[in-house]
Amino acid sequence: MILPIVAYGDPVLRKVAKDITQEYPKLEELITNMWETMYNAHGVGLAAPQVGLPIRLFVVDTAPFGDDEELDKEEQxxxxxxxxxxxxxxxxxxxxxxxxxxxxxxxxxxxREDVKRKPEITIKYMDENFVSHTETYDGLLARVIQHEYDHIQGILFTDKLSSLKKRLLKSRLDKISKGKIDVEYKMKFPNIKKGR
Known part of the structure; x- marks a missing residue:
């Protein structure tokens, strides 16, 4: 089932998400829905806060970057x-x-904006079967993971921009939160005026 993606301005995007256990209700169904939602929106990652849930869960599929000719064959x-x-x-x-x-x-x-990030990360996580992993990633993989990880920390990529850039984007961000934007996937806007 395709879930609505929560737009900028919703408080759930600013919460530090909570750990979950294997007993989390309908977890398998939620993960399936998150994949479906992400693919429908042509994303490469999606975090639970983006579908309104303040839990430490995100999914990543970087296959679309595999065709980027600027990358070497190994990274592709x-x-x-x-x-x-x-x-x-x-x-x-x-x-x-x-x-x-x-x-x-x-x-x-x-x-879309240029964001500075470190090129290599080491991350500890559980997979969907609650098997623990500690892995090191670099390059674009590290970046996608860092972006999604920020979501479960209540951080958005716009937070990493200069104060000038943030000021320049303010009116566009306000429009997004009010739903004054054309988007090709299902979204939930926090500041839409009721009764319109």
Whole structure:
């Protein structure tokens, strides 16, 4: 089932999400719905807060980046085959010199900006079967994971922009929160005026 994606301005996007257990109600169904929602919106990642749930869960499938000709063959192959569920994730280390990459977000449609992030991360998480993993990722994979991880920390990519850039985007962000935007997937807008 395709879930509505929560738009910028909703308080759930600002909450530090809570850990869950295997007993979380209908978890398997939720994960299936999150994949379906993400693919429907042509995303490469989706976090539970983006569908209104303040829990530490996100999904990532970087296959669309696998066709990027600017990347070397090895990175293309790595991105093509990467599809994972992250539960109760905790980034344990971020290393290297920050680099810029143009990011967007399903909760903030039509806004893309260069964001600085460290190139390598080590993350501890549980998969959908609650098996624990500690893994190190770099490059675009690390970036996508960092972006989704920020969501479960109550952080949006726009928070990482300069104060000037934030001021320049303010009216566009306000329009998104009020639903004054054309978007090709189901969304829930926090500041839509009732009775219109």
């Amino acid at each position: 192959e790595q991105l093509k085959g990467f599809k994972k569920v992250f539960i109760n994730a905790k980034i344990e280390a971020e290393n290297g010199r920050e680099w810029d990459f143009n990011e967007g977000c399903l909760s903030i449609p039509d806004i």
